[in-house]
Amino acid sequence: GAVVxxxxxxxxxxxxTSVKIECRSLDFQATTMFWYRQFPKQSxxxxxxxxxxxxxxxxxxxxxxxxxxxxxxxxLSTLTVTSAHPEDSSFYICSALNRVGTYGYQPQHFGDGTxxxxx
Amino acid sequence: AQKITQTQPGMFVQEKEAxxxxxxxxTSDQSYGxxxxxxxxxxxxxxxxxxxxxxxxxxxxxxxxxxxxxxxKSANLVISASQLGDSAMYFCAMREGRGSNTGKLIFGQGTxxxxxx
Numbered sequence: 001g002a003v004v005x006x007x008x009x010x011x012x013x014x015x016x017t018s019v020k021i022e023c024r025s026l027d028f029q030a031t032t033m034f035w036y037r038q039f040p041k042q043s044x045x046x047x048x049x050x051x052x053x054x055x056x057x058x059x060x061x062x063x064x065x066x067x068x069x070x071x072x073x074x075x076l077s078t079l080t081v082t083s084a085h086p087e088d089s090s091f092y093i094c095s096a097l098n099r100v101g102t103y104g105y106q107p108q109h110f111g112d113g114t115x116x117x118x119x
Numbered sequence: 120a121q122k123i124t125q126t127q128p129g130m131f132v133q134e135k136e137a138x139x140x141x142x143x144x145x146t147s148d149q150s151y152g153x154x155x156x157x158x159x160x161x162x163x164x165x166x167x168x169x170x171x172x173x174x175x176x177x178x179x180x181x182x183x184x185x186x187x188x189x190x191x192k193s194a195n196l197v198i199s200a201s202q203l204g205d206s207a208m209y210f211c212a213m214r215e216g217r218g219s220n221t222g223k224l225i226f227g228q229g230t231x232x233x234x235x236x
Contacts, residue, residue: 032222043210043226044164091162097222107154108224110164 003027004096006111014119015086021079021114023094029074030096034108035067038091050077084118091115121146123213125227132201133235139186140196140230142211152214153194154224155185159207170194201234208232
C-alpha cells in the first residue's frame with residue numbers, strides 16, 4: 001500500500017529555534033500534500049495544502065511566515081516552523097494524495113506525525 | 120458550508136461485540152466521498168473505509184462496514200467483533216469540492232472507542 005514517511009517523529013528544542021519537518025511519499029508521486037496540526041484529544045486542523053511546484057495554500061488564521069511550506073518535488077514536502085515558541089508545541093501530521101487517477105475514491109495517506117515540544 | 124459531525128466523544132464496547140460510531144454530514148454537493156480513519160494513541164492515521172456518494176451499496180472492509188443513509192446524510196461506521204486493538208480515536212471525514220478535484224478533507228470531532236476485555 002501507499003506509504004508516507006514523516007521525519008522526525010519527535011522534536012524537543014529551545015524557544016526561538018526553527019524546526020523542519022519532512023514528509024515523503026515513498027512509493028507514489030504526490031501532486032498534493034496536506035499539513036495538519038492536532039491538539040490532544042482533538043480533531044485534525046488543516047493548516048495548508050501543498051502542491052508541487054507552486055506556493056502552498058494556507059487556511060484562514062494560519063501564519064504563512066511562521067509555517068513555511070515547500071513542495072519541491074512530487075515526493076517531498078517540508079514544513080518549517082520558524083522561530084518556534086511554546087505555543088507552537090503540538091502534533092503535526094502530513095498526508096499525500098496519489099496523482100494517478102481522480103481524487104474521488106482515493107484516501108489521503110498519512111505520515112506517522114511529528115510531536116513538537118518547544119521549551 | 121460543508122460539515123461533519125460526530126456526536127459521541129467517547130464509546131465503550133465489550134470485546135467481541137459490535138459497535139456503531141455515528142457520523143452525520145452536511146453538504147450541498149451531489150458528488151462527495153466519505154472516509155473513516157482510525158488513530159491509535161501512537162498517532163498515525165489509518166484509513167479504514169470509503170463510501171462514494173453515488174455508491175449504491177454500503178462499503179465493507181473486513182470487520183468494518185459503513186451504514187450509508189444518503190437521505191439522512193449519515194455515514195455510520197460499524198465495527199463487528201470488537202478487538203482490544205480497536206481501542207483508538209476514530210474520525211469521519213468528507214472529501215470537499217465538487218468533483219473532488221481539491222482532494223481536501225473535512226474531519227469530524229472524533230470518537231474515542233475503548234474496548235473492554
